[in-house]
Amino acid sequence: MTMTDAEAEPKAPSRLSASKVLGVIAGLAVVSTLALWWLGSLPEEPDFTVGRVVFGNIPELVVAMFYVIVAVFLGVSIGMFAQRARNWERGTWESRSGDYKRRLHRFLEGMSMRTVMEDRAAGMMHAMIYYGFIVLFIGTVILEIDHLLPVQFKFLHGVFYEGYSAVLDAAAVVYLTGIAWAVVRRYIVKPWRIRTKTRPEDAWILFVLAAIGITGLATEAARIALVGQPSFEKWSFLGYPLSFLIPQASASGVHLVFWISHVVAFVAFLVILPVTKLRHMVTTPADLALSARDRPKGAMREVPNLMEATDIESIGAATVAEFTWKQLFDTDACTICGRCTSVCPANITGKPLDPREIILKLGTVASMTATPPQSPPVGVDAAITVTSDNVFQLITPEELWSCTTCRACDQICPADIEIVDKILDMRRYLSLMEADF
Ligand code: SF4
Ligand code: SF4
Structure with missing residues (x-):
């Protein structure tokens, strides 16, 4: 009888695997993003007194390229996670199902940075970057949803728009401060456990994250300069004063350049997410959710019956x-x-x-x-x-x-x-x- 330790583990109950699920999600992400492009072209884009024109000053060809490029790289990014999942599947099967209430609780603790906060300084720095990023991302999603809605259902104008502008600028301050803190900690303070594992990819990660924030803010300032600094844009308390640094005559070109730079920075983020340690934005909360298990922590896996298994491989x-x-x-x-x-x-x-x-x-x-x-x-x-x-x-x-x-x-x-x-x-x-x- 030939038996390995792996055979002491229960077998996978089905052929559904994480890599296959991620592969399907990658395909759906591409199709959905392209569908957004088509859906966004259907409603009229009104010019509200207090509000903004989505894709204002962006040529149609550039908008088309934006949707196609984001769709492709979204698919590539999720596809690369699917490749990593295939690598996890080289291991033997073990069940991590059940106990869903506890798993959800642990997942939410991960998403809320509770486990990272046990180290106050590092936790605060991570939370500023993470929450700042999430709020800015949600802001972009809200903009896209409003863009897709028929005119009578659009909501991103008036008082809501003013509050939206203020919240996003506040998130940009938190996000960029967190990144500056991370740079100081990694390259100036240099605590031992960080210094010994600092690699070129750390600089790339911080550069791309900073580029997303800075180009986003610059695009906002150029857009406000382009529309002539109306008073309601003062709610954008960072973008508004910065807009006075951009001459009206060149605002259109400057806005287009910053807008494209912002898209390039986001695409770079999609590329480095699965291939660098930045992937822990996704994998760490998932790992926390998977942590609860049947055998107590510290208890070893079962071994095959050594009396019966006479020809053990390993x-x-x-x-x-x-x-x-x-x-x-x-x-x-x-x-x-x-x-x-x-x-x-x-x-x-x-x-x-x-x-x-x-x-x-x-x-x-x-x-x-x-x-x-x-x-x-x-x-x-x-x-x-x-x-x-x-x-x-x-x-x-x-x-x-x-x-x-x-x-x-x-x-x-x-x-x-x-x-x-x-x-x-x-x-x-x-x-x-x-x-x-
Ligand atoms: S295993 Fe990794 S994440 Fe966990 S404490 Fe060690 S270095 Fe940090
Ligand atoms: S269990 Fe082993 S590796 Fe972990 S802290 Fe104790 S001695 Fe170190």
């Missing part, structure tokens, strides 16, 4: 396929914050163990041996090469045996990543398959 985890899909998903949900390392007694006392590195090394092996290869959880040194799907080419037994299993790392992790679980599965492999303990 027990524990050494190759990517011997981890569960959730353990692989964890590596994409890691925010690289290093909180786990900062509380690890083994690391603090100089033992050769860094729990963050355990997660990143597993993620690196999994992503580099994917078909097609995926970007690792965070940029790795060029000197590091991965030649097979065995994690022990990057993780040493000394690291794993340095763990005290105190679970301080699991407890502090803002993404609910189960670090000890993976360490124990790898130690089980070393003990039972390699007699290395």
Whole structure:
């Protein structure tokens, strides 16, 4: 009888997989965005006394290119998440269904930044960027909805428009302040756990996020300059004063350039979202929702009956396929914050163990041996090469045996990543398959 540890796990109940669902969503996103283009061309665009003309000053050809480009890159972005999901599915099956009330509660805690807020300064900075971004995004969605509605149902004018302008400018202040704070923290204050994992992609992420905010604000100012600074636009308390920096004669060209730059920045965001650690905007709340499970935290997976299984291939985890899909998903949900390392007694006392590195090394092996290869959880040194799907080419037994299993790392992790679980599965492999303990 041949049996692997994976066979001790229940099998996947159906053929519906995350990668297939995401693939369908990617297709729907493309079709829906193109449909918005067509729907938006149906209603007339009235010129309210207090309000704005959507796509005012934007040539029809540029509007068409906007919808097509956003549709394509939205599909590409979600499609790249589907590719990553295929990589998670290399792992063995484990059930994370049921207990939905608790999962929803944990998901909402993730969305509300509660777990990140346990580190006040970092939490506040993240919350300013995240909430600022969400409010600005909702503002864009409201603008699009109003654009699609028949004239008699349009609501984005008058007092509502004035309040809308003020809220969005306030969100821009919060968002850009959060980004400035992040730049200072990462490149000037440089706390150890951030400094040791700062990579070029961090600069790109901050650059793209800042570009979205700055070009959005500049577009707003140029639009107000273009329409002659009517007094109701004072509710846009940032855009209005900035509009006086733009000469009336060149406002049309300046507005078009900033508008296109804003779209380019958003498309860049769609591209870097799945391929850089920025993906944790999506994966961390999902990981929190998936954290509740049948076996208690710290309890090991069951092993096959060693008395009956006489020809065992492998027990524990050494190759990517011997981890569960959730353990692989964890590596994409890691925010690289290093909180786990900062509380690890083994690391603090100089033992050769860094729990963050355990997660990143597993993620690196999994992503580099994917078909097609995926970007690792965070940029790795060029000197590091991965030649097979065995994690022990990057993780040493000394690291794993340095763990005290105190679970301080699991407890502090803002993404609910189960670090000890993976360490124990790898130690089980070393003990039972390699007699290395
Ligand atoms: S469980 Fe192990 S890795 Fe986690 S904090 Fe304790 S010693 Fe460190
Ligand atoms: S495992 Fe958790 S605590 Fe450790 S770096 Fe990743 S997100 Fe942070």
